[in-house]
Amino acid sequence: MLALPCVRACFLLRASRVASRARLLHPATVMTVAQIDEEVAKLLQLKAQLGGEDGKHQFVLKTPKGTRDYNPKQMAIREKVFNTIISCFKRHGAETIDTPVFELKETLTGKYGEDSKLIYDLKDQGGELLSLRYDLTVPFARYLAMNKITNIKRYHIAKVYRRDNPAMTRGRYREFYQCDFDIAGQYDAMIPDAECLKIVHEILSELQLGEFCIKVNDRRILDGMFAVCGVPDEKFRTICSTVDKLDKMSWEDVKKEMVNEKGLSEEAADQIGEYVSMRGGMDLAERLLQDQKMCQNKQACAGLSDIKLLFSYLQLFQVTDKVVFDLSLARGLDYYTGVIYEAVLTQAGVPPLASDSQNGASSEESAGVGSVAGGGRYDGLVGMFDPKGRKVPCVGVSIGIERIFSIMEQKAEASAEKVRTTEVQVMVASAQKNLLEERLRLVTELWNAGIKAEVMYKKNPKLLSQLQHCEEGGVPLVAILGEQELKDGVVKLRVVSTREEVDISRADLIAEIKRRTSEA
C-alpha cells in the first residue's frame, strides 16, 4: 500500500509515453511490418498495465521473452551437472575467474561479425555505454590483456545474453549458461589442445548422456581446402558458413547454396564435396598430407601435421575411440585460428534440435544435431585488446550446458526416481500436542551437530502431515517425540521408506542418524 502513490505517478508517466508514441507514429515514418507489430504489442501491453474496467493495476506476471526461472527441481539437476563438470575442470588443475555481466560496449564491438545485432545494450542513463556479455571468451581475452596475464588455465561458468529467436522447448534461450575451459599461454603444439578434448571426453562420459562423438578439424585445413578447390579468397568465410550447415542439410542442398546463392563454380563445389565427405583418424591426416592438391598448400599442411600430432596425444590420453577427424566440421566463429572441435550426441532418442533451420539460429548454437560441446584455438583474440597487439595463444572448449540440462531434465521426468530438492536427513516431529518447545530443542541439537534437519513451523502439526511431508520430499528419517519418549529419554527414529521404527536414546541419536545417513 505504501507503493500506491508511486504506482499512480507511473500511470501518468506511462500515459504520456503512450501519447508521444502515438504522435511519433503519425508522420509518414517508414516502418516494417515487424516493427508495427512490435509497436502494437507494446501499446497493448501498456494498455493492459493501465488496468481493466476497475482501473486496478494488473501486473504482467511473466519473465522476459526467452528467459525462464529455474525451479528447485531444475536447480537440483543443474547443481548435479555443474558438480560433475567443475570436478573435471579442477581435476585438470584449472583456476576460475569471474567477470561482470556487462562490459563497455566498446569491448564487444567488432568481435562477433553479423551476430553483433544480437547483443543486448543497456540504456544510456548517463555514464558509460554498456552491453551484456555475449559469450565468456571475449571477456576472458579482455581480462588477460587488461591484467597482462600471459598464461593461465581457467574455467568460467556464467550466464550470457543473446537477443536471438528463442526456441525454449529445444533448450535455446536469450539468457543461458556458458561453461568454458580455456588454456592460455605459449606452449608446445597440440598439448593443451589435446587436454581440452580429454576434458570433453571425461565430462560427457561421466554425465552418461549416451553415445557421443567428437569431431575435429582445423581452420587452416579448411582454408587450404578452399584455396586448392579454387574458392576465391574473399569467399572463404561465406563458403565456410555454408559448409557449416552440412549437419542439418544434405550435400545437394549445400551445393545448391554454394553455386546458386554464393556464386561458386560447380567444379569448385564438387571438389569441396569430395573433401568434406572424408572422415577418419590419424590415417586420414597422413593420407591428405600425401594428397597431390592439399600438400601444395602450406596452411593445409601445417594443419594436417598438427592433426597428426594431436591424435598421437589423444592416443596417450585414451580418447581416440570417440574422436573423428572430419573435414566437414566448420565452426562459425571468426576468431578461430587453428584446431576446432565439436562434440555431438549420436544416440537415437536425443531430443531434436534438427528442425532449427527455419529461423536465423546463430551458427554457433545450432552447430549440430545434438551438439553438446565445442571450441578451438584462437591465437589472435587477446592481441586485439593489447595496446601493442601482443598475442597470447589460447585454446578452449565450451560445454553446451543448457542442452545438457534439457536432456537431464527429460531423463529425470522419464525416471521413476524422484529428484530431491533438499538434502534434509531427518525431520523432527511430534506425536502429540504442545511439544513445539521440545521439537525446537531437539532440532537445535541436530543442527549444532551438523545434521540437516527440519521442523514444521506449526505449534501442533498432525503427525500424519509431518510424515507426509517426509514422503513427498524424500526425507529418509523422522525423529518422533512424544510424552512417553520424553519420559524415557529416547526418540522414536522412523525410517520413512520401510516405516520401521526404533527407540534410540537421546545420547546416541546423533551418532545413529549419522550412521544411517552415511550408509545410504
Added chain:
Amino acid sequence: MLALPCVRACFLLRASRVASRARLLHPATVMTVAQIDEEVAKLLQLKAQLGGEDGKHQFVLKTPKGTRDYNPKQMAIREKVFNTIISCFKRHGAETIDTPVFELKETLTGKYGEDSKLIYDLKDQGGELLSLRYDLTVPFARYLAMNKITNIKRYHIAKVYRRDNPAMTRGRYREFYQCDFDIAGQYDAMIPDAECLKIVHEILSELQLGEFCIKVNDRRILDGMFAVCGVPDEKFRTICSTVDKLDKMSWEDVKKEMVNEKGLSEEAADQIGEYVSMRGGMDLAERLLQDQKMCQNKQACAGLSDIKLLFSYLQLFQVTDKVVFDLSLARGLDYYTGVIYEAVLTQAGVPPLASDSQNGASSEESAGVGSVAGGGRYDGLVGMFDPKGRKVPCVGVSIGIERIFSIMEQKAEASAEKVRTTEVQVMVASAQKNLLEERLRLVTELWNAGIKAEVMYKKNPKLLSQLQHCEEGGVPLVAILGEQELKDGVVKLRVVSTREEVDISRADLIAEIKRRTSEA
C-alpha cells in the same frame, strides 16, 4: 585481422555519433554541471577510442564503473564463503531457485521508492522493456505469485545491480552478490522468524569474522512508538529514515535533523530519543508492554508480544547471547511489515564503512558500521503481484556477502598462509628430456583414477621449473619420471614442503597419492 573492416566501420559510426552529440549540445539546452561533466567524459572517451596520432584503435581496457573482475585468488575465497553459507542453508532444509538477471521493467516499478532511480534499464531494442534486477526479493515475490506458490523455504545467491555511487574500497559495488534465505507461508508466529536469526548466528560464527551482535526490532513497534510520541502519520517514514542514521550519527545530530529539517516538535523528538536509547532482551519487551504510553498502541503491543515470543524461541535455539532488542533499529526498505533485524560486527579492527555519509548511500547498504546481514518480515509484497491480491507471508534474511568477501580477503592478505587457487594434488614431472609421452601416459592414469593432476605443456620442461610451479601453486606432491624410474617400474614421489623423495612402484602409486592427500 578479420575484424578490421568492421572496426573501420565502427569509426565512422562513432564519428557521426560524436557529431550528432555536439549538435545536440548547441541549442540552449538546460544541463546540470554533472550532466556536462558526463558528456565531456563521454566525448573524451570516444576521442580516445578513435585513436592516438597513429590512428590505431585503442581499447579502453577496463570493466564498467563500479564493477570488478574476480581473480582466481578472490574466487577461491568466494567459493569458501559460499560453501559455508550454502551448507548452512541446506542444513536448514532450504531449496534453491534462480531467476533471470533482468525482469520486465514493470515488475520492479513501485517497489523501491526513492531508490528506483538506481535501477539499470536495458535499451529499447524492440520488444519488452527490461531492467536489471535490483534485489532478489522482488523477483522472489514475482516468482511466488506467478507460480501460485504459497509456501517454500528457499535460498538464492546471485548478482544484483544498482546505479549507486560505488565505494569499491569499502566493498560497495554496482554489481554485487546478494545471498538470500526466505521462508514463505502461513505459519505460527515467530517460528520461521526465529530460524532466520538462528541461521545468521550459525553463518557468522562459522565464518569466524569476530564478535557480532544481531539487533532486532519490529516495524509495528517503530510505528507505534512514533504514534505515541506524537509524530504525525504522514511523517512516519521520513522520521523512520532519520532514526535509521543513529548508527552513523550522534543522537544530537539525529534530533537536529528531525526538528530542523523534518519539522518535528522538539518534545516529540525528545520522547523518541528516550525510546531509541533502549536495548535489552525479552525483559525490555516485557517492560515496554507495561509502559503507560506504549501499551495504549495496538500495533506496538502486537509487536512487543511477538518480540517476547521470538526471544523464547531464540532461547531454545541457543542464540540469545548475540541477539539484542534495539529500538533504534529502523531498516530502510518500505516493504517490511513486522520483525526486522540486522547483524553487525562489533570487534575493533573491522574495516571502516562508517565514513560513508558524504554520498547518498542507499539506506539498506550503508545500514550500519560493519553491517553484515539484515532482513525482516514482509507480508504484503507477494500480494502486490497477485491479480487477486492474495497475500503470502514471508520472512527472510540477506547475508552481506560482499562485505564478508572484503573482510576475508584482508584476512588472507594479512595471513602468512597462501590462498591456493587450484586443488592440484600432484604434478607429473620429468627429470630428463624426451619423456613427454611418458608424462602424458602417467597423468592420464591419475586423471582416470580421479586424482587432480597436472603436467607442463612443454616437450622438455626443466625439472627446476616444474618444481618451482609446485612451490608457487601449493601443489603438495610431484611424481617424477626419469629413465631409471621407468626401467625400475617406479615413480619418484616428492613431497614439496619437505623435499623428501621416495620411490613408489607404479602399481602402488595411485593408492599412495590418495593416502597422502587425504591425510593432509
